[in-house]
Amino acid sequence: MAVQLSDTDRVKVSTEVAEEFIEAYYTALNSSSARNTIASFYIPPIPGTTPSRNLPIINYNGDLSNDGSTFQTKFSEMPYAFYEAQSVNVQVLNPCIDPNGAKSRKEAERNMSLAVQVSGNVRLNERKEGPLRGFSDDMVIVPNKEAAGGKGTGKTGEGRQWLIQTQNFRFVV
Incomplete structure (x- = not known):
C-alpha cells in the first residue's frame, strides 16, 4: 500500500525543499566558480x-532552452549578475x-512535484553598485530519480535531490 502524507506534512516538506533548493540554485548563479554547475x-x-x-x-527572459547544458553555456556568456x-x-x-x-514516508516525501515562485x-x-532590477522566477521542480534518467543522489546522498523541469525567468522592468 502506498504511503500518503498529510496536508501539513506536504506543506512542511515542500517549504524545506524549496528553501534549500533556491538557496543552492541562486548561490550557483552568483558564484563565478559554481556557474559551471548550473546544468x-x-x-x-x-x-x-x-x-x-x-x-x-x-525560458530566460524570452530565450528558450531545452537542455541544462545549453542554458549553462548561454548563462556563462552573460555579463556578471548578482x-x-x-x-x-x-x-x-x-x-x-x-x-x-x-512505500515509505521518505519515498512519499520525494513523490511530488512542486511549483516554486521566487521574486527578488x-x-x-x-x-x-550595478543597476538594480527586479526579477520573477517560476519553476516546477521534481525529485531526481535514477529511473527518470537522472544521476540520482547516489548512496552517499551526493547530487541534486530535486531538479528543475520547467522554468520561466523574467526581469521586472
Missing part, C-alpha cells in the same frame, strides 16, 4: 512528441507523481 540543477533532456514539448523548458531572492512561495503541484511508488532583485555587472 546539474535541470532534469536531463527528454524529447517530447513535438519540439515545443521537450523537457526541460527553460541575484538576491527576497521571497519564495511553494505549492505542491502534484502530491503523488507515482501512486504505487511511495538582480544587480547587473557589479555586485554592490
Whole structure:
C-alpha cells in the first residue's frame, strides 16, 4: 500500500525543499566558480512528441532552452549578475507523481512535484553598485530519480535531490 502524507506534512516538506533548493540554485548563479554547475540543477533532456514539448523548458527572459547544458553555456556568456531572492512561495503541484511508488514516508516525501515562485532583485555587472532590477522566477521542480534518467543522489546522498523541469525567468522592468 502506498504511503500518503498529510496536508501539513506536504506543506512542511515542500517549504524545506524549496528553501534549500533556491538557496543552492541562486548561490550557483552568483558564484563565478559554481556557474559551471548550473546544468546539474535541470532534469536531463527528454524529447517530447513535438519540439515545443521537450523537457526541460527553460525560458530566460524570452530565450528558450531545452537542455541544462545549453542554458549553462548561454548563462556563462552573460555579463556578471548578482541575484538576491527576497521571497519564495511553494505549492505542491502534484502530491503523488507515482501512486504505487511511495512505500515509505521518505519515498512519499520525494513523490511530488512542486511549483516554486521566487521574486527578488538582480544587480547587473557589479555586485554592490550595478543597476538594480527586479526579477520573477517560476519553476516546477521534481525529485531526481535514477529511473527518470537522472544521476540520482547516489548512496552517499551526493547530487541534486530535486531538479528543475520547467522554468520561466523574467526581469521586472
